[in-house]
Every structure is written in C-alpha cells, then in structure tokens.
Amino acid sequence: ETGVTQSPTHLIKTRGQQVTLRCSSQSGHNTVSWYQQALGQGPQFIFQYYREEENGRGNFPPRFSGLQFPNYSSELNVNALELDDSALYLCASSFRVGSGSYNEQFFGPGTRLTVL
Amino acid sequence: AQSVTQLGSHVSVSEGALVLLRCNYSSSVPPYLFWYVQYPNQGLQLLLKYTSAATLVKGINGFEAEFKKSETSFHLTKPSAHMSDAAEYFCAVSEDTGGFKTIFGAGTRLFVKA
Numbered sequence: 001e002t003g004v005t006q007s008p009t010h011l012i013k014t015r016g017q018q019v020t021l022r023c024s025s026q027s028g029h030n031t032v033s034w035y036q037q038a039l040g041q042g043p044q045f046i047f048q049y050y051r052e053e054e055n056g057r058g059n060f061p062p063r064f065s066g067l068q069f070p071n072y073s074s075e076l077n078v079n080a081l082e083l084d085d086s087a088l089y090l091c092a093s094s095f096r097v098g099s100g101s102y103n104e105q106f107f108g109p110g111t112r113l114t115v116l
Numbered sequence: 117a118q119s120v121t122q123l124g125s126h127v128s129v130s131e132g133a134l135v136l137l138r139c140n141y142s143s144s145v146p147p148y149l150f151w152y153v154q155y156p157n158q159g160l161q162l163l164l165k166y167t168s169a170a171t172l173v174k175g176i177n178g179f180e181a182e183f184k185k186s187e188t189s190f191h192l193t194k195p196s197a198h199m200s201d202a203a204e205y206f207c208a209v210s211e212d213t214g215g216f217k218t219i220f221g222a223g224t225r226l227f228v229k230a
Contacts, residue, residue, distance in 0.1 A: 004159075035220075041223070042120075042221050043160070045218060058217070092160075104165065107159040109159040
C-alpha cells in the first residue's frame with residue numbers, strides 16, 4: 001500500500017504566475033484535503049474534496065482552486081501568485097464512509113512553493 | 117467555531133526529563149483531537165488521536181495525552197525525553213461537519229538538551 005505522494009517537491013514561481021500542485025492519495029481513499037503551512041506556522045485548511053466535489057473550504061480566496069479526479073488524485077491550482085503564497089503545501093487523504101465517523105488523515109510530504 | 121491554542125512556541129527540556137506540551141481547544145460539538153509531529157522538511161506524522169473513547173490516549177514513541185473536557189485541554193506528555201524527540205509538534209481539532217475540517221495550532225518547537 002503506497003502512501004500519499006506529492007509533486008513537485010520544490011517549486012519556484014514569480015509573482016502573478018499560476019501554479020499547479022499534485023497529490024496522489026493513499027490507495028482506497030476518497031477524500032483529500034489541502035493545507036497551506038507558512039514558515040513558522042501551523043497548517044491552514046484550504047479546502048477538502050470528497051468524491052470529486054468540494055466539501056468544505058477555509059478562508060482562502062477563489063484564486064485557490066482544486067480538482068479531484070476519478071482515481072482520487074488531486075490538484076491544487078493557485079492563480080495570480082502573491083509573495084505571501086510562499087509556503088509548504090500539504091495534502092492529506094482519508095477514506096470517508098459517511099458523516100459521524102472519524103476518518104484518519106494521512107499526510108503527504110508537501111510541496112515547497114517559493115514566490116519571488 | 118473550532119480553534120486551538122498551543123501555549124509556548126518553544127519548549128526546552130533536558131534529555132531524560134518530562135516533556136509537557138500544552139494545548140487548549142474550542143469546539144461547539146464533541147471534538148476529535150490530535151497531536152502531530154513534524155521533522156524538518158517533512159510532512160506531518162500522527163502521534164495520537166482522541167475520538168471520544170478513553171480520555172487517556174497513548175500514542176507512538178512513548179507519548180500520551182489526556183482529554184479534559186472541563187478544562188478544554190489536550191496536553192501532550194512523555195515521561196523521559198530523547199534527543200530524537202526534537203521536532204515541531206502540532207495540536208489539532210476536527211469536527212464532523214459533513215467532512216472533517218481540521219484546525220491546527222501554531223505549533224510548539226521542542227528542543228532537547230544533552
């Protein structure tokens with residue numbers, strides 16, 4: 001059973017550009033969440049996808065968007081990059097049966113994005 | 117609304133001493149509570165979790181945490197620190213709102229002195 005993987009490991013972009021980060025969920029998982037971790041801070045919830053639909057969103061602007069594919073891999077897209085977008089982006093996958101039951105998240109190693 | 121407060125951004129202990137990392141939470145419904153550890157340039161590893169079963173939760177690497185509803189606390193302890201415990205520790209709370217949105221604290225950096 002493979003764990004959660006993310007690509008690329010590191011990425012450097014300039015202000016105003018667009019970026020796509022990728023996440024491959026753990027086998028059998030149908031839910032993926034994305035988090036932004038700025039330097040020296042805790043991860044901040046961006047959004048969650050369940051069965052290819054957005055299922056909750058944190059306080060992030062619309063230029064942060066995502067996709068979840070039928071094979072449950074996922075993308076995080078950020079448009080019009082700003083300097084403050086520089087951070088470690090983490091994805092976490094879980095298997096959700098329904099509401100009311102706890103579903104442990106498994107985190108990937110993250111993508112380090114630097115915006116110059 | 118959920119929130120997590122970790123008291124102390126940095127904690128320093130001697131090797132062999134007690135580790136105590138403090139976490140207080142706010143949640144409008146019975147929460148799920150977690151402690152994660154993060155080593156430099158790595159993702160998050162789950163240390164332990166509270167999911168409304170036993171209030172004293174045992175995790176990996178000798179860590180444990182006690183859920184105290186009256187104090188809204190979930191402090192992490194380890195009887196004897198090891199050099200390899202030096203890392204960043206995050207407390208997190210999650211509620212079932214159809215999905216599980218997890219809110220993290222700001223983190224506590226643990227230093228272990230020889």
